[in-house]
Amino acid sequence: MTNNQDRLQKVIAQSGVTSRRKAEQLILDGKVKVNGKVVQTLGTKVSTDDKVEVNGVPLEKEASVYYLLFKPRGVISSVKDEKGRKVVTDLLGEEIEERIFPIGRLDYDTSGVILLTNDGEFANLLMHPKHKIDKVYVAKIKGIPSKTELNKLKKGIKSEQDILKAVSYNIISMDKKTNTTFLEITLHEGKNRHVRRMMEGLGYPVVKLKRERYGLLTADGLATGEYRALSPKEVKQMRNLALEIVK
Known part of the structure; x- marks a missing residue:
């Protein structure tokens, strides 16, 4: 054993096999072996000298990319x-x-x-x-919403079983001739069709959507x-x- 040791679930996650949370569940389920022995204790530390197997497949450590x-x-x-x-x-x-x-x-x-x-x-x-990483989108929507309506984005829009919120928004432009608006919308969460469902909830469907920035x-x-x-x-x-x- 070398002194350079990491927790087993972290080593599995860094290999790219699965996420850390799922790696923890695999360990608890008895799906992970270290040097031929099943390990079910979270926090077990291993080194590069140890042979780790997940579902019977040896773990090959890839360089992170x-x-x-x-x-x-x-x-x-x-x-x-x-x-x-x-x-x-x-x-x-x-x-x-x-x-x-x-x-x-x-x-x-x-x-x-x-x-x-x-x-x-x-x-x-x-x-x-x-961790609340900013995810910044630019949305082209059909219609000209009022500021009062748009402020509801920060309070939350109910959609199915979800409450969909925006951290902030900015009006980029409004065009009454084409009846369209461009908005910059910042999210922290990323639920399925988050921006589209929010705007549909307000009655202003998204025509086009682009994520401009991630963090x-x-x-x-x-x-x-x-x-x-x-x-x-x-x-x-x-x-x-x-x-x-x-x-």
Whole structure:
């Protein structure tokens, strides 16, 4: 054993196999072995010398990778789709051999910034609601809402079993001739069709939607469908951003 040890669930998450939370459940369910023995104690520490198996498959430690993709409309935010539609990982080059997955999701008809990684710990850090990472959208909506109506976005719009809220909004422009409005909307949560359902609840359906910013990151310099690797500085900044917000 070396002195460089990490908790078992963290090691599993960082391998890209699954999220940290699901890794914890796999351990509790007896699906994880360390050096041939089933381990069901959360917090067990392992080193790089230990042989870890998940569901009978040896864990291969991949180097952590992080990418930003400018997702086009008409692409699924997943690694596979049962209907055979194009998914975000289809847009990445063949030189990327790691088992990467999207952090969160963007709706099929929504474009913009989405992050992909094989680092489950990093993904969980950014997605957890308590970390309150800003997700900034620009929406083109049908109609000219009043400020009184728009203020309801911050109070919450009831949709099915959810209360959908925006952290803030800004009116970019209104066009009475075309009867359309452009809004900038900031969210912390990311429920299914969050912005679209909020605006439908107000009676102003979304015509077009784009996520402009995720935390500190934008798609500036990228064409639709293009991607780039995050720099080590950007990865560190995103980690720090999440951790600072929690304090």
